[in-house]
Amino acid sequence: xNSKLSILTKGLFKENPTLVLILGMCPSLGVTTSAINGIxxxxxxxxxxVMSNVLISFLKNVIPNKxxxxxxxxxxxxxxxxxxxxxxxxxxxxxxxxxLFIPLIVVNCIVLGRAEAFASKNNIFDSLLxxxxxxxxxxxxxxxxxxxxxxxxxxxxLNTKFIEGDGILIFVLAPGAFIVMGFIIAIVxxxxxxx
Amino acid sequence: MNEKLLQVSGSPHIHSGESVKKIxxxxxxxxxxxxxxxxxxxxLPVIILTFVSIAxxxxxxYLIQKYMLKGETTIWDGSAVITGMLxxxxxxxxxxxWMVVVGALIAIGVGKMAFGGLGxxxxxxxxxxxxxxxxxxxxxxTSWPIPKPIFKLGADVVSGPTPLGILKEGVKSGQSVESxxxxxxxxxxxxxxxxxxxxxxxxxxxxALLIGAIFLLIRKVITxxxxxxxxxxxxxxxxxxxxxxxxxxxxxxxxxxxxGVMLGALFMATDMVTSPTSASGMLIFGLGCGVIxxxxxxxxxxxxxxxxxxxxxNALVPLINKGFKPRIFGKIKQ
Numbered sequence: 001x002n003s004k005l006s007i008l009t010k011g012l013f014k015e016n017p018t019l020v021l022i023l024g025m026c027p028s029l030g031v032t033t034s035a036i037n038g039i040x041x042x043x044x045x046x047x048x049x050v051m052s053n054v055l056i057s058f059l060k061n062v063i064p065n066k067x068x069x070x071x072x073x074x075x076x077x078x079x080x081x082x083x084x085x086x087x088x089x090x091x092x093x094x095x096x097x098x099x100l101f102i103p104l105i106v107v108n109c110i111v112l113g114r115a116e117a118f119a120s121k122n123n124i125f126d127s128l129l130x131x132x133x134x135x136x137x138x139x140x141x142x143x144x145x146x147x148x149x150x151x152x153x154x155x156x157x158l159n160t161k162f163i164e165g166d167g168i169l170i171f172v173l174a175p176g177a178f179i180v181m182g183f184i185i186a187i188v189x190x191x192x193x194x195x
Numbered sequence: 196m197n198e199k200l201l202q203v204s205g206s207p208h209i210h211s212g213e214s215v216k217k218i219x220x221x222x223x224x225x226x227x228x229x230x231x232x233x234x235x236x237x238x239l240p241v242i243i244l245t246f247v248s249i250a251x252x253x254x255x256x257y258l259i260q261k262y263m264l265k266g267e268t269t270i271w272d273g274s275a276v277i278t279g280m281l282x283x284x285x286x287x288x289x290x291x292x293w294m295v296v297v298g299a300l301i302a303i304g305v306g307k308m309a310f311g312g313l314g315x316x317x318x319x320x321x322x323x324x325x326x327x328x329x330x331x332x333x334x335x336x337t338s339w340p341i342p343k344p345i346f347k348l349g350a351d352v353v354s355g356p357t358p359l360g361i362l363k364e365g366v367k368s369g370q371s372v373e374s375x376x377x378x379x380x381x382x383x384x385x386x387x388x389x390x391x392x393x394x395x396x397x398x399x400x401x402x403a404l405l406i407g408a409i410f411l412l413i414r415k416v417i418t419x420x421x422x423x424x425x426x427x428x429x430x431x432x433x434x435x436x437x438x439x440x441x442x443x444x445x446x447x448x449x450x451x452x453x454x455g456v457m458l459g460a461l462f463m464a465t466d467m468v469t470s471p472t473s474a475s476g477m478l479i480f481g482l483g484c485g486v487i488x489x490x491x492x493x494x495x496x497x498x499x500x501x502x503x504x505x506x507x508x509n510a511l512v513p514l515i516n517k518g519f520k521p522r523i524f525g526k527i528k529q
Contacts, residue, residue, distance in 0.1 A: 168297070170331040179305060186309075 007126055011133030017110045018141035019188045024110040028142060029177040031101045035158055038146030040094045041101060042139025044083050046132065048105050051079045053119040053131035060120045072115045073106065080105045110138060141184075148180045215313070218467075219273030221414050225407035226280055226462065232389075232403040233396040236342035237288040241396050247292050249279030251299035259308045266312070274313045278302050281321035284397020284458060285502070286328070287339045294332055298324040318509045319469050322502045329502070339393040357393040358382060358453040362445055363498035371442040376449075387452040398458040401451075408461035417465040420477035421484075425460035426451060428485025436493060444493060456488065459501035469509045476519035483508045 017023045024045075031041045052075050056063075063071045084102045088095045095102065105111065114134055119127040150156050153171030155163035170176045233241045256275040260266050269275075282302050286295065305327075306320030307313065329336045339357055356364070358381060365375035375381065382392040390400025398404075411417045430451055436444040450456065455463075464470060464484050471480050484504045491500025 168331040169333070170327055173330065175327075175330065182309075 004126070004129060008129045008133040011130065011135070011137035012140065013137070014192075015134075016137040016141055016188070017113075017134055018138055018145075019185055020192075021110075022185070023113060024108050024138060026104065027101050027108065028145060029174065029181065031098055032142055032146040032149055032177060032180075033153070033172050034097075034150040034156075035143055035146040037094075037097055038142035038144075039139060040087075040091070041098055042135070042142040044087065044098075044102060045105055045108060045111065045138055046135025047083050048076060048079045048108075049111055049114060049135040049138075050128060050131040052076045052111060053114055053127040054124055056115045056119040057122060057124045057127035063120075068120065069112075069116070072112060072120075076111050076115070077106045110134060144184060145177070145180055148184070149176055152176070152180075215272050215274070218416050219277055221411065221416050222277050222462070223273060223280060225411045225416075226277075226284070226397070228403035228406045229284065229397050229400055229458070230280075232400040233284075233288070236390055236399065237340060237396050240288045240340075241283075244286065244288060244290065244292065244295055244396075245280060245283040248283035248286075248295050248299055249276055251296045252276070252279035252282070252303050255300050255303040256308070259304060260312070264308065264312065269313060272313065274307075275303065278307065278320045281319075281397070281462060282324050284462075285321060285325040285395045285455070287336065287394075288396040289338070289340045290328075290335055294328060294335060297331075298328045301327045314468055316468055317512075318506055319463055319466050322463055322506055322509075325502050326506060339395075341393060342391050342399065357498065358387065358449070359492065359498040360393075362449075363492075366443065372445050373442060376445075384448065384452065387449075392453065394453075395455065395458075398455040401457045404457045404461050411461075411465075417461075418474070418477065420474050421465050421470060421481040422460045424478045424481030425464055425484045426456065426481075428482045429456055429460075429489055432486055432489045433493075436489075450489065450492065454492075454499045455501040459488075459505055460484070463502075464505050464508070469512060471512055471515045471519065473516070473519045473521040476515045479515055479519065480508050480512065483511065 011017065013020075015021060018025075018028045027041050027045070032038045052072070055075050056072060059071075059075075080103060083105070084095075087098070087102060114131060118130045122130070147157070149171045150158075151167075153167050153169065153173075153176060155161060155167035168176075171180065230241070230245065252275045253270050257268060257270050260269050279299060279302075282298055283295070286298070302320040302324035306318055306323035307316045310316040337360070361381055362372070362375055366372070386392055388401050390403065392399055408417070408422060412419060430447045433444065433450040434447040437446045460481070464481065471477050484501075487504035487507055488500045491497060491503055497503070
């Protein structure tokens with residue numbers, strides 16, 4: 001049972017896809033202008049990760065080795081379409097602010113990476129845990145980056161503003177994303193080295 | 196003392212007597228004329244702002260060095276003082292002081308210490324902070340006080356545009372350069388040379404900056420390569436456009452004397468840490484800075500591009516160093 005738990009928790013911190021493996025940089029930098037955006041993106045990706053991991057693990061003996069990457073992409077794209085339409089239907093505001101980044105989950109290397117590295121080699125339950133762990137780790141990282149950028153960039157916590165006017169605008173723009181991400185990764189490295 | 200004299204070490208054995216400390220303090224000395232001119236035109240705020248900037252740079256350097264990097268205290272080598280001074284020189288004189296402190300934190304924390312301290316930084320720390328502030332607080336960073344000699348009484352802080360700002364706005368609204376030049380806000384060339392124009396307070400007086408730079412050249416702190424190639428490129432490149440269409444592009448003297456070109460070319464681009472090591476590399480570096488500056492000025496969204504130009508070329512320095520290695524002493528060209 002302990003090993004099952006470690007499959008779930010390794011994505012959260014030790015092998016956090018964004019902060020340790022440095023995967024999925026495009027959404028991590030692009031959509032994290034606010035904490036809510038970060039959570040929305042993270043949960044959408046988590047859904048895709050869990051579902052595609054489960055299905056790929058289920059079909060791993062059927063998929064021929066030579067065409068496995070295209071097959072994975074088709075499976076992932078299916079779930080991305082589902083979540084894309086769901087968000088558009090029920091959370092139009094979120095769909096508006098995430099924009100193109102939802103369809104782009106298809107090419108997110110975390111999803112394909114887990115499919116290739118984990119789901120195609122392990123059983124269904126482990127793959128589910130792995131997808132869930134990785135997805136939540138991704139969500140956590142995006143929330144963290146989004147939280148810092150929102151706090152510094154627009155002076156707000158979870159969309160509640162507590163200052164007048166603008167914050168330090170650069171944190172809402174692209175350079176701020178790189179700076180915040182760099183420092184968070186540095187802190188994570190520092191903590192891990194201390195252990 | 197005798198023991199020290201007898202120590203045998205690898206070459207070189209002759210020491211010029213230079214040290215980081217000496218170099219840094221001569222740069223501070225070289226910046227003084229420009230500092231005095233800006234006090235003359237903008238008065239007390241200049242002194243306060245410069246003091247706050249230098250003090251917060253030193254404090255941040257001390258704190259980061261002591262508690263995060265856990266190294267020796269480096270505040271006495273003067274590099275933080277220069278960063279603080281150059282940062283202040285790049286700001287409008289009426290900027291809120293807390294923004295200056297944020298700028299100092301970015302300059303020292305992100306621009307310098309995050310890379311490992313003096314000698315390891317990729318970008319000029321003061322410019323990193325300036326660009327950071329410019330993007331973060333566009334309103335405050337572009338409202339320039341009107342220069343007014345200290346003995347003339349009158350309204351305290353009136354903000355006005357910089358010559359480059361006037362030019363950009365004018366060209367955008369379709370006026371010809373000649374009519375923009377006759378705009379009442381536009382300073383004459385003598386004023387530009389002496390420093391009576393709007394702008395960041397350290398960049399206004401070309402003469403004072405040149406005096407400082409000549410001092411540095413005589414002290415051999417900087418070499419002529421970067422300033423000359425930077426300024427010459429600005430002059431020639433804007434000159435080409437001027438010759439093509441004088442009613443749309445301003446003449447090259449205007450580009451040379453306004454904005455941060457002088458300060459940038461003489462003091463920012465020549466920063467030893469962030470510029471190439473070989474003479475030919477320095478020439479290329481200056482050329483790139485000049486070309487990018489003029490391209491941003493003529494075609495970009497910002498009226499001024501010196502700080503962006505220098506930062507972009509800073510990023511290319513490792514590449515330039517690789518391509519233009521200094522000739523190894525005694526080696527014959529094959």
